[in-house]
Structure formats: C-alpha cells, structure tokens
Amino acid sequence: MMPSDQHGLRKPEDSRWAAFRDRLSRGWYKFSRNRISLIGGAMVLFFVFLASFAHFVTPYPHHAGAYTDFANAFEPPSAAHWFGTDSLGADVLTRIVFGSQISFMLAGVVLGISVPFGIFVGLLAGYVGGKTETLIMRITDIFLSLPALVMALAICAAFTPSIDKAMLAVASIWWTWHCRLVHGITRSIKTEEFVQASRVLGASHLRIIFRDILPNCASPIIVKITLDAGFVILVGAGLSFLGLGAQPPAEDLGTMISIGSKYLPERWWMTVFPSLAIFLIILGFNLLGDGLRDALAVEEGV
Amino acid sequence: MQFSYFLLRRLLYTILVLFGLSILIFIIARTLPGNPARLALGPFASKEQIENLERTMGMDKPLPLQYWTYITGIFRGDFGLSFQTRRNVALDIAHYLPATLELVLVSILWVLLLGVPLGVMAARYKDRWPDNLVRIFAFVGVAVPPFVVGLVLQLIFSYLLGILPTTGRLGLMTAPPTHYTGLLIVDSLITGNFSALGDAIAHIILPSFAIAMTGIGQIARLTRGSMSDVASQDYIEASRGFGIPNRIIAFKYMLKPASIPPLTVLGLTFASELSNAFLVETVFAWPGMAKYGIRAILRKDFNAVMGVVLIIGLAFVVVNLIVDILSGYIDPRIRKRQEEA
Amino acid sequence: MAERSLLLDVRNLHVHFRVYEGLSRVLDGVSLQVREGERVGLVGETGCGKTVAMKAAMGILKSPPARFPAGEVFLAGRDVLKMSPTEILAMKGKLIAMIFQDPLSSLNPVFTVGQQMFDVIRYGRRRAGDGKRAVRATLRRTAIEALLSVRLPDPERMLKMYPLELSGGMRQRALIAMALVNRPRLLVADEPGTALDVTIQAQILELLKGLVKEAQIAVLMITHDLGVVREIAERVYIMYAGQVAETGQAMAILDAPEHPYTKGLMASVPRLTGEVLAEGIPGTVPDYTEAPPGCRFHPRCAHRMDICGERKPLPVETAAGRYVACYLYGGESHV
Numbered sequence A: 001m002m003p004s005d006q007h008g009l010r011k012p013e014d015s016r017w018a019a020f021r022d023r024l025s026r027g028w029y030k031f032s033r034n035r036i037s038l039i040g041g042a043m044v045l046f047f048v049f050l051a052s053f054a055h056f057v058t059p060y061p062h063h064a065g066a067y068t069d070f071a072n073a074f075e076p077p078s079a080a081h082w083f084g085t086d087s088l089g090a091d092v093l094t095r096i097v098f099g100s101q102i103s104f105m106l107a108g109v110v111l112g113i114s115v116p117f118g119i120f121v122g123l124l125a126g127y128v129g130g131k132t133e134t135l136i137m138r139i140t141d142i143f144l145s146l147p148a149l150v151m152a153l154a155i156c157a158a159f160t161p162s163i164d165k166a167m168l169a170v171a172s173i174w175w176t177w178h179c180r181l182v183h184g185i186t187r188s189i190k191t192e193e194f195v196q197a198s199r200v201l202g203a204s205h206l207r208i209i210f211r212d213i214l215p216n217c218a219s220p221i222i223v224k225i226t227l228d229a230g231f232v233i234l235v236g237a238g239l240s241f242l243g244l245g246a247q248p249p250a251e252d253l254g255t256m257i258s259i260g261s262k263y264l265p266e267r268w269w270m271t272v273f274p275s276l277a278i279f280l281i282i283l284g285f286n287l288l289g290d291g292l293r294d295a296l297a298v299e300e301g302v
Numbered sequence B: 001m002q003f004s005y006f007l008l009r010r011l012l013y014t015i016l017v018l019f020g021l022s023i024l025i026f027i028i029a030r031t032l033p034g035n036p037a038r039l040a041l042g043p044f045a046s047k048e049q050i051e052n053l054e055r056t057m058g059m060d061k062p063l064p065l066q067y068w069t070y071i072t073g074i075f076r077g078d079f080g081l082s083f084q085t086r087r088n089v090a091l092d093i094a095h096y097l098p099a100t101l102e103l104v105l106v107s108i109l110w111v112l113l114l115g116v117p118l119g120v121m122a123a124r125y126k127d128r129w130p131d132n133l134v135r136i137f138a139f140v141g142v143a144v145p146p147f148v149v150g151l152v153l154q155l156i157f158s159y160l161l162g163i164l165p166t167t168g169r170l171g172l173m174t175a176p177p178t179h180y181t182g183l184l185i186v187d188s189l190i191t192g193n194f195s196a197l198g199d200a201i202a203h204i205i206l207p208s209f210a211i212a213m214t215g216i217g218q219i220a221r222l223t224r225g226s227m228s229d230v231a232s233q234d235y236i237e238a239s240r241g242f243g244i245p246n247r248i249i250a251f252k253y254m255l256k257p258a259s260i261p262p263l264t265v266l267g268l269t270f271a272s273e274l275s276n277a278f279l280v281e282t283v284f285a286w287p288g289m290a291k292y293g294i295r296a297i298l299r300k301d302f303n304a305v306m307g308v309v310l311i312i313g314l315a316f317v318v319v320n321l322i323v324d325i326l327s328g329y330i331d332p333r334i335r336k337r338q339e340e341a
Numbered sequence C: 001m002a003e004r005s006l007l008l009d010v011r012n013l014h015v016h017f018r019v020y021e022g023l024s025r026v027l028d029g030v031s032l033q034v035r036e037g038e039r040v041g042l043v044g045e046t047g048c049g050k051t052v053a054m055k056a057a058m059g060i061l062k063s064p065p066a067r068f069p070a071g072e073v074f075l076a077g078r079d080v081l082k083m084s085p086t087e088i089l090a091m092k093g094k095l096i097a098m099i100f101q102d103p104l105s106s107l108n109p110v111f112t113v114g115q116q117m118f119d120v121i122r123y124g125r126r127r128a129g130d131g132k133r134a135v136r137a138t139l140r141r142t143a144i145e146a147l148l149s150v151r152l153p154d155p156e157r158m159l160k161m162y163p164l165e166l167s168g169g170m171r172q173r174a175l176i177a178m179a180l181v182n183r184p185r186l187l188v189a190d191e192p193g194t195a196l197d198v199t200i201q202a203q204i205l206e207l208l209k210g211l212v213k214e215a216q217i218a219v220l221m222i223t224h225d226l227g228v229v230r231e232i233a234e235r236v237y238i239m240y241a242g243q244v245a246e247t248g249q250a251m252a253i254l255d256a257p258e259h260p261y262t263k264g265l266m267a268s269v270p271r272l273t274g275e276v277l278a279e280g281i282p283g284t285v286p287d288y289t290e291a292p293p294g295c296r297f298h299p300r301c302a303h304r305m306d307i308c309g310e311r312k313p314l315p316v317e318t319a320a321g322r323y324v325a326c327y328l329y330g331g332e333s334h335v
Helices: A012-033 A035-052 A092-128 A130-143 A148-156 A163-190 A193-200 A205-241 A253-261 A269-295 B002-030 B036-041 B047-056 B063-075 B089-124 B129-143 B146-160 B184-190 B194-231 B234-241 B246-258 B260-283 B289-298 B302-330 B332-340 C050-058 C085-095 C113-127 C136-149 C155-159 C168-180 C198-215 C226-232 C250-255 C260-267
Strands: C006-019 C022-035 C039-043 C066-075 C096-099 C186-190 C218-223 C235-240 C243-249 C316-319 C322-324
Touching: A012 A035, A012 A205, A012 A269, A035 A092, A035 A269, A092 A130, A092 A163, A092 A205, A092 A253, A092 A269, A130 A163, A130 B002, A148 A163, A148 A205, A148 B002, A148 B260, A148 B289, A148 B302, A163 A205, A193 A205, A205 A253, A205 A269, A205 B146, A205 B260, A253 A269, A253 B146, A269 B129, A269 B146, B002 B063, B002 B302, B063 B302, B089 B129, B089 B184, B089 B194, B089 B260, B089 B289, B089 B302, B129 B194, B146 B194, B146 B260, B184 B194, B194 B246, B194 B260, B234 B246, B234 C096, B246 B260, B246 C085, B246 C113, B260 B289, B260 B302, B289 B302, B302 B332, C006 C050, C006 C218, C022 C039, C022 C050, C022 C066, C022 C218, C022 C243, C039 C050, C039 C226, C050 C066, C050 C186, C050 C218, C085 C096, C096 C168, C113 C136, C113 C155, C113 C168, C136 C155, C136 C168, C168 C198, C198 C218, C198 C226, C218 C226, C226 C250, C235 C250, C235 C260, C243 C250, C243 C260
Parallel strands: C039 C218, C039 C235, C096 C186, C186 C218
Antiparallel strands: C006 C022, C006 C066, C235 C243, C243 C322, C316 C322
C-alpha cells in the first residue's frame, strides 16, 4: 500500500522504498511458487536450526570439542552411531552438527563485517567520486587481483592458523564484492536526472542516499548475501581443509574432511558424511539465492 | 591503432595493481607476529644463529628498504631466499610451477570441451530433459567443494574401481621423460615416450576434472543462457529470412555472438581453477605450487609466499588481459567501448 | 491486362495462439493475394495482426504456440502450412526475401556487412542450382554490384565494416541490397523505415520503389503509415483486428474509403489546414482472447446494425477489383 497525503496523492519521498517493498511482496509471491527455491530455503532453515540447537538435537552432545574414547574409535555406521565414530571415538553425526555451527558462525561473522563495510565504502566511492573513488576502487582492484581462496591463504600466512584469523582473512577480502556492487549502482543512479532535480530542490546528500540509492541496492544485496553465505562456507572449508582454519578439537566440516581423508578408503564414513553435509549446506544456499534472484528480478552476474 | 593504445593502458594499469598487491602482501608477511627464522632453524637454535639468519635475510633493515631490495631483486630474477630451501625462490617456483600449470591447463580443456557443448545442447533442447540435466549438473558443480570432488573421484575410481591412480603425477615405476618444459604430457610427446605419456594422462585425469567441475557448470550454464538469448534475436530471424541454412546459422551466426559472455567468465573460471588447484593438489599429493605455498605459509617463509602470490597474480592478470583482447577481437561493439573508455 | 501468376495466395486464414489468459484468436479469416510484379500494401494499426499474417504466410510463425485451425497459404502454388521447415527454407531463398523494421537489429553485430552478404549470396546461388561453389571473387563482385544498386557510396569499404559503424539509412540500404541480391520474386517488407528519420525513410522508399519496378519484383509492404501506402502500393488491404476490412486499388481507397474503419483511419491523419485537424476513432482495439463476434469493428462503429455483431460480413464487390466487408454495402453474412 502506497502512503498518500490528504489529497490521496502518493508521497514522492517514500516511493522508492515503496517500490522496493512492492518488489519484495511480489518477489515473495513468485518465490513461493518456485519449488526449487523453496527447497533451498527449507534446506537452509533445516541446517541452521540443527546448528542453533546442536546441544539438543544431537545424540551425543558431549562428544563435541575435546573428547576421546579410543575404545569406540573407528566404528562404522550403526544404530548407535548413524554416521559412525571418528579416530578419537566421537560420534561423527554429532561432530558434523557442531562443525556446521562453526561454518555458520564463519559465514555470519564474515558477512556481518564485510557487507556493511563494503556498502559503506561503495557508497562513498560512488557518491563522492573524484580521488576518493579512484583510490577506493584501486584498492578494491588490488584485493581482487587474486582469487579469493589464494588471497585468504596469503593473509593467513601472517598469523598462526586458527579459525578467527581465517574469519578475519576472508572478511578482509569479501567487502570488495559488495563495494563494487554498491559503487556501480550508486554511480548509475547518481547520474539520473531525478537526483539532480532533487538536489536543486534542496535535498541533502544523506536524503538522496537513503531515499534513492539504497532501495535500489537492497535486492541485489539480499541475493548476493545469500549466495555469499554458501561461498564463504566453501572458502572457509577450503582453508580448514588445508589446515589454516578451524583447528582440532574445535573442528569444522573442512577440518573433519581433511582428517577423515587420511583414513580412506577403509573408514570412508569419516569423509563421506561431512562432505555430504557441507555439500547440502552450500547447495541449499545456492538454490535459495538463485530463487531469490529470480523472484526479486536481479540480473545474473551478482 | 586505438586498440593497441588501449592495450598499453591496460597493461600499465595491471602492473600497477600487481605492485599494489606486492606491497600489501609484503606488509602482511613481514609485520607478522611469530619469528620465521626461529621456525626455520628449529626449537634448539641459539639466539646467535637466529640473529645470523635474520641478518642474511635482511630482516634487520627498515621495512621500506626491505621492500625496495626485494622489488629491485625481482627484476633481476632474484625472488629472495626461501627459509626452507635456502635457495632463490625463483628456482623453487620454476621447479613446482609446471606441475600446477599442467593441471590447470588440462582443467581448462575440460571446461571448454565439456562446458561449451553441454551448454549448446541445453540451449537446443531448452526446458526438456537435457537442459534440466545440465542445469542440475551445473548447480551441483558449483556447490560441491573441489576437495570433496577430488576425494569422491579418488574413492570411486581409485579405491573402488581401481582404474586410475590415487596420487602423484607418475607411477613409482615409470621413468619421467626428459625435462623440456616440465609439462609431462608435452615432454613425453616431444620425446616420443608413450608409456610415460599414458601414465601422466592417467594421473592427471582425476585431479584436473575435480578442479574443472565448478567451471564446467558455470560455462555450461552461461553458454546455454547466451545461446538462447541470441537465438531469439531479430538478426537470427533475419538471416533465416535471407535463406541461410540452419546449420550455418547455428554454428556461425549464433555461436559467435553467444560466445562473448562465456569468454568473459573464462577469466573468472581461471581464477577459481587456481584456487581449486590449491585444494585438489593436496588431495592428490600433486607436487605443485600448492604444496610449496602451503608449507611456506605454515612456516612463515615469507619470500616463498610472496613469490607464489606474485606468480598467481601475474597469471590471473595475464589471463584476464587475453580474455579482454579476445572479446574485443570477436565483438566490435566491445572493441568500441574499450576504445572509448 | 493478362492475368499474372499468383505468388502468394492466403485463403481464409485463421491463426490462434494459446496464451496464459486463454486462446488468442488473432486472425479471423484473412484472405489476400499478391501476383507477380505487383506492389501490395497491408495496412492497419499496430496490433491488428498484420505481422502475424505476414509471418504465417512466410512460414516463419512458430507453430506451437501458433495454431492454424482453418485456412490455407499458398506460396507459388505450394501449401506452406503443410510444408516442413526445411522445405520452406529451401523455397525461401529462391522465391522470397524479407526485410524487417529495425535495420540495426536485423544485422548480426559481430559480422561485417561483407561476411553476411557473401553468405546470403552463396546460399542463394546454391539453392538456385548454381552447383559449383561460388568463387570469392564472384561473391565480391556480386556484393559490390548489389551495394551500388542501393546507392551506397564506396562499397568496397562497406564490405569490411560492421553494422554499428553504419548509419541507420546505410544499414537499411545494405539490408535491401541483401534482400534483392538473389533476385527474389517477392519482397516482403515489414514496416521498413519506421526506425529511421522521416527524410531518410522517404529516400529509402524512393529507392525501393525504383528497384522493384525495374526488376519486376512483387512487393508485400506491411505498414501502418498511409503515406507509405500512397508512395509505393498499387493495391492495398486494410486490416482491423485480424479481419480484412476492405481491399482494392490503393489510390481509389485512399481517395474514397468505404469501410467505416478506413474512413476513420483517413480522418485520423492529421491535416495541416482545415477546421478539423484530426479525429480519433472512439474505443480501443479488442483483446484477441475475447474478440467481439461478427465484424470485429462493430463495437466502435457509428453505423452498426444488429447483424454486425452476430455474423461476420462477406466481402462485397463495390467496383472492379474493389471489395468491402461491411453490411452497409449489402452483402451476405458469413455462414
């Protein structure tokens, strides 16, 4: 419902946010019709739920963290341990759920830091322009001159391997994508005539940013964050797999796979189940993100 | 004329970016906590030995001076000394690079030879089962971590079926061909060493496919989208109207404009392949840059880290430049935009 | 005048589309003919179905979603609706050439004009039975001649240029050259020049007229612009909402329209002088999923009678070669 003044005319200030809200509700309608995206959404919700309530949903919550029970080590999947036990005797299923906790935390922290920062810097670059813009975009180019994983590896080189340093490394790269995205949108809107018109009418810069630019960024950013979540988890798992991320005993899925791979092929369950888990989590985010992109009518390439 | 000017500008800019990259990594690598000298010499080294090593590595000098020494060294081919191997990092890289290069090149081959035809097929049978199959494959390809793909392939083809080897570039019993390029396939072809050729190919199939998985899916999807976009264009209908046969239209008039978006993505695909290589090399114990680089990171061997980073950055940048040139060559509209920029 | 042979014979064509909202009955019994060497205009406003009629006649209407519940289309005596796409294609190069509205979007942007022209010539000759593979020199020569005939300066340079390097007028000329190079017997033009400036459009039409007259090429010109009709067409079909309203000699119809729709059309052309500058026709074009029965114009017609809304009128011959589909002129209804 569009807001209106006493004459029933739509108030122009709110129209861009209103357009976004409209897009959201239409997007929801379209989204709910797309089976694939619903499946993706369900998967994500399922895994997030499991991770959030890990303590309550796992059969052996005390097996998480530092736990040893060598008597029961290397048990194949059975009724007692659906996914078998690992080299230390801990239940693989439980450790997977707790491991996914770390993966989600990674995604949350990385995106929580890099997205706002990226948006801010992108707005700055796009709106202010001039030397600031050049400087910011050059720095962005430098960070983007290496593939994400490699860059993260290089940054991790500076620290002792640990999960928080990995988060830092990934976060310090990730802002660049959002910066670029927002910068592009800001630049294109800034040159539109209606912006210049509102400046003439006395609108402040902040007003223009909040009223005109941000609503246009909202949809692409939502889609990107969803797809990013999957990708960040992928990169994080890669770092852990190489030994640079989550360290035992607080393993995440990548570390688990790395450890498990040493025992292939006889103790296959130590590798296969964590791999399946991470695949499904990332797939869920991808399906969800793709569906959102469709529903909110954002172009490919985001 | 204008195009070469544009090229020059791009080249200059990328060199600038590489410089920026080197500064960034340099600062990170050298201002880090933890002492690489001690790590290299082990826990029983004396203070004197550590200080000696530090002096040899120039760690006692101020940071900007260290950077300057390093950069000027690069131009002489001196990439600094590795803490681990105590020799010029450039030599180390020359030793490990061909393995990774070969792997990545074969992966790109997979992407082109599988990705493009799959995409064309998906576009041809749009919304029918080949299309849906390709889309599922693409989704899965992007969602699975490359090391998982590697492990699964290893599990199935090496352990279960036993038809392909598990690790390494050559079997223990096979003598490597004479070293010309370091690319085993090329070398064995040149020297006519067919047993080595077969073995090298057998060893490279699984890791290269694992690396290529993501890229195949992306390119297939993009080709599909691009082909179906082009197919609905007016100029295709017009060429039908002029009586040009369908086969010619499909392979010439549709494929050429449709190849632009996949081409641009090829640059990004290459980047993801480089990252994937790091993961997959570990799975298959491939003696490449990954092994060297990761060990360097864990030991804080900063010269080695710098070397690896710069080489990868260079490779990335070169590939992007090639992609830009090719795009400009194929599509005059892009050329125009490039010239105007 | 001796009876010239019939190139295009559309008989009572009905075309339906299955769309989201239901069944879109776009064409409701359209008949038209084009003979050798004659210039025919197909006139109507946007949305009247003229492009659909043309595409169906050319065999390029995609058959799902289009359906042909009734009617026939004969191209040089062969039933197009029953032919396979390959057969249609084979026939096309020899017989028909088409030019579309927007010259920029009709040319493949990543190929030069020369490359595209060579292929048109090469495959046109091959179809014409010129067995031996065309030598590049011959292709060049033919292409240059064609470009000269459309009065493009410096044709050798033009061959190496890409579409985006040419102006709109030059592109349209190049397209005309491509269309006519294989000497088709029928040229179908869908609103050529609408995408161009008015002065350029006039030049293009002038050129086209000269070329087809000289080579005795038949033309089916589809347009909404009565000025174009006056310029080029000998005979004209006026279409409204998927039905043919009237047909006859172009000048006769333009000077003295009979069908109420045609009258309305003439009246809505703005005049520079006089008391009434322009008059619109009240109402809007119908939705084809809920088209009015009988004569589709009847809801907007000032002279409507009861029977108009019940059954579609058959064409009445009001003069030699002149037909109107309107009960005002007598005429029986469609069964």
